[in-house]
Amino acid sequence: MIGLIVNPIAGMGGKVALKGTDGVVEEAIKRGARPVAPDTVRLFLRELKAHPECNKLKFLTGPGPLGEDYLREFGFRFKVIPHREIRYKMVGDVEIPDTSSEDTKRLAREMLGKVELILFAGGDGTARDVMSAVGKSVPILGIPTGVKMYSGVFAVSPEKAAEVLVKFLRGEARLEEREVRDIDEDAFRRDEIRARTHGSALVPVVENLVQGSKEAIRANEAEELEALTEAVAEEILESDGIYFLGSGSTLKRIKDKLGIDGTLLGVDIVEVRNGTAKLLVKDATEEDLLRFLDGNPRVVVTVVGGLNFLFGRGNQQFSANVLRKISKENILVVATPDKLTGPIRVYTGDREVDEKLRGYIRVRVSPWMEKLVKVV
Template sequence: MRIGFIINPIAGMGGKVALKGTDGVVEEAIRRGARPVAEEVARLFLHELTHYVEASDVSFLTGPDGMGERVLGDFEFPFEVIPHRKIGHREVEGVRIPDTTSEDTKTLARTMVGKVDMVLFAGGDGTARDVFSAVDRAVPILGIPTGVKMFSGVFAASPENAALILVEFMKGNARVVERDVMDLDEEAYRRDEVRPRHYGKALTPYVELLVQGAKEPTQVDEEEEVEAIAEALVEELEDGVYFLGAGSTLKRIKERLGINGTLLGIDVVEINDGKARLLVKDVSERDLLAFIERRPKVIVTVIGGLGFLFGRGNQQFSAEVLRHIPKENIIVVATPSKLRGGVIRVYTGDREVDEKLRGYMRVRVSPWAERMVKVI
C-alpha cells in the first residue's frame, strides 16, 4: 500500500508558549522559547508503525527535506520524494526551520491524488484544511496530531493511534467515513474570540476510540448548569495557587472568582482568605513551571466533541508541568454532553505522565454531583 506523507514542520510551535497556534507567528514563538515539534511527533508515528508486521507492505510518497524526506530517511520504509521546489531554511534566534508555506502542502497533496491510497499529514487544523482543499474527497486523509488546536475530526487521537489506524486500514478493518474539517481564525483566537469555520467533510479511515471527534460548543440548554457548577465550585476552593484552564466553563469560574482571566488561555490565580488574585494571565509552559514549588491545583474542563482533557489547545499543560502535579490536585469540571463518549483523553507525548493520569477521575457534572470517568 502506498501512503502519502506530509509534514508541516512548524506545526505546534505556538502551543507551549501560549500563542494558541503558529500561523504567522513562528518568529515570536521562537523568541518565547518554542522549538519545532512536528518531526518528533512524526517519528513517533513511524516508530510505532515498525512494530506491526503489516509495515513491511507500506511505501510512502512524500515531500522534500523537512516535509517528510528527512524523517523517513531515519527509517527503513521505502519512499519516493515528489519533485518540488528546493526548500530553503531560515534561522531565528539560533533555531533553524524550513521555509515552507501552505502552498507547499497543497501542491504536494494535489500531486498525490491518484498515486496513493491515503494521505497522512502531520500538522494541525490549518494543515488539515490545506490537504482537504487540495484532495477534496478523491482520497482518504488522516491527521497525525502535531498542531495546537486540532478541532477537526480527521485526526487520530495520538501518533501511535495513527499507526494502528493505518494498519487496520490496510487490513480492511477501518471504515472510511465523512469527518468534519474545521479551523479557527488564529488572530481572533489570540484575542479570546472563537470564530470557527466549517470547510467541509473529508473522507477519513475510522476506528472507534482511535479517531477523535470534532470540536463542539457548550449546548445552550446547559448554560445555566455551567453557571451553577461554577458558583458551587468557587465556594469550595481552599486557599492556595490554582492553574485555571481554557474554555467557556473555566471562564465562568474565573468570573465568579472576580478575576479578568482569559477565555482561551491558562491563568495562574492565588486564593487567600477566600479572595482571588490574578498572578499571571495567559501563561506559557515556562510561567507554569515557575509556580510548581507552590503545589498548585489545576482546574480544567473537557473539550466538547474531542473529549480531551490535556493535549488539545492547552499544551502549556505539558508533560514537564503535569509530571509535578499529583492526580488528586486536578479538578475536572464538565457538563454531561462533554462526556457522551464515556471516556476522557489525555496525550502529553510522555508515556509515563500519560499513564499517571489514566485510570479514573472524578468529574464535577453538576453543583451537587460527581461522576467517575475513565481516562484513556
C-alpha cells in the same frame, strides 16, 4: 502507496500560549518555542515500524523536512515528489525549514490518483490545506501535531495514527465524511472564537482511535453550567493556595465568578487568600507554570466537548514537564454530563506522565455530584 506530508512548524505556538502557529513562528521562537512536529512524526513511525504490515509499505512524500527525512531515518521505502528545494532559515538561535501552506497543497495535489491514503502531520490549518487540494477524492488522516485540532480528521495520538493506518491496510477501518474546521488564530489570541466548517473529507475511522469534532455548548446546558461553575468558584475561594485555571468557556465562567480578568482560551495562574482571588499570571506559558510548581498548585480544567481531551488539545502549556510534578489528586475536572460522551483522553507525548493520569478521575458534573470517569 501511502502519502505522507509533514508540516514541520506545526504546534510550535502551544506551550508558549500563542494558541496556534499560523503567522507567529518568529514570536513563538522568541518565547522559547522549539519545533515539535519532527518528534511527533518519529513517534508515529516508530509505532508503525512495530507492525509487520510496514514491510510492504511504500510512501509518496515531500522532500527533506516535508517527509523524506523521517522516512529515511526509520528505513521505510519511499518516493519523493519533485518539488522546490526546501531551504532553512535562522530565527534567533533556532533553524527551521522555510515552508508554507502552498507546499502542503501542492504535494497533496501531486498525490491524487497515486495513493490510497494521505497522512499529514499538522493541525487544523494543515487539514484545511490538504482538504482544499484533494476534496473527497482520497481519504486523509491527521497525525496530531498542531495546537487546536478541532477537526474530526485526526487520530487521537501519533501512535494511534499508526494503528489506524494498519487497520486501514487490513480493510478494518470504515470511511466516513468528517468535518474540517479551523478558526481565526488572530481572533483566537484575543480570546474570540471565530470557528467555521470549511468542508468535509473522507477519513478512515476506527472507534476510539480517531477523534470527533469540537462541539459548541448547547443552549439547554446553560442553566446547569451556571450552577456548576458557581459552586466550583465558591469552593475555590474557600481553599487558599495557587491555582492553574485552564482554558475554555466553562473555566472562563469560573474565572469571572472569582472576580479576575482571566482568559477565555488560555491558562491563568491565580492565588487565593482569605476568600479573595488574585490573578498572578494571565495567559501563562509552560515556563510560567513551571515557576509556580513549588507552591503545590491545584489544576482546574474541563473536557473539550466532542474531542474528549483533558490535556493535549489547546492547552499544551500543561506539558509533560508540568504535569509530571502535579499529583492526580490536585487536578479538578469540571464538566457538564453532556460533555462526558466517552472516556477522557490525555496525551502529553510522555508515556510515563500519560500513564500516571490514566485510570479513573473524579469529574464534577453538578453543584452536588461527582462522577468517576475513565481516563485513557
